[in-house]
Amino acid sequence: MSDRPLISIILPTVRPALIVDCLASLTAAASLVPPTEIIVVADFEPPIEHQPWILRDRRGPIDAIHLGYQAARGDYVFVTNDEARLEVDALLLLYQDAVMIPGRLLSPTHLPPFPFAYYGRPFVPFPFAHRDVFDALGGLFDPAFKAFYADPDLSMRAHAAGVPVHVVASAAIHHHNGTDGPKEQNWMAYIDRDRAVFRARWDHLGVFRDP
16 A cells, blocks of 8 residues: 555644644644645744654745645645644545545635635635646746735636635634734735735736735
């Protein structure tokens, strides 16, 4: 039997205080869909034993996710962050939905609710899909971005390519969208440039508004 994982979870982090609880949440969810790997990309040494753990100096979350994607071996890929906590059955429900109707870009339901949309088109902040979907869109997140706007850009590319973007209502992820030191540093360093790149690419779709 191959030891190739079915699902690769990519987890960028710059917060040692959050990573242990986050990994516990993901490990519990992954236990229902074996074999699954959790790839951590961090700028600090692991506080607990975990493999794979990729050390990387801080260059923004998209750079970290790109490294994780390069290392990922799974047929399906899910991207999360250290502020999020999956409900225990969420990964299984995402996988089952992806198998039932292939070829879509999926996401769990975000709790609390938030209007994830640009130009009247929804985007998924925690994407889950088969590798074939990401390959058809030219890859996962575009390295032209450093932080937030890579998420809606991926979904805008999906809309443009006719790839359905779908939120799986039964699969929940709890995400506290707070502002702490590491997030504030990333936001201030990258937001203006990323927004300009995003708008230059997509403003032809309508009026730009941040949600």
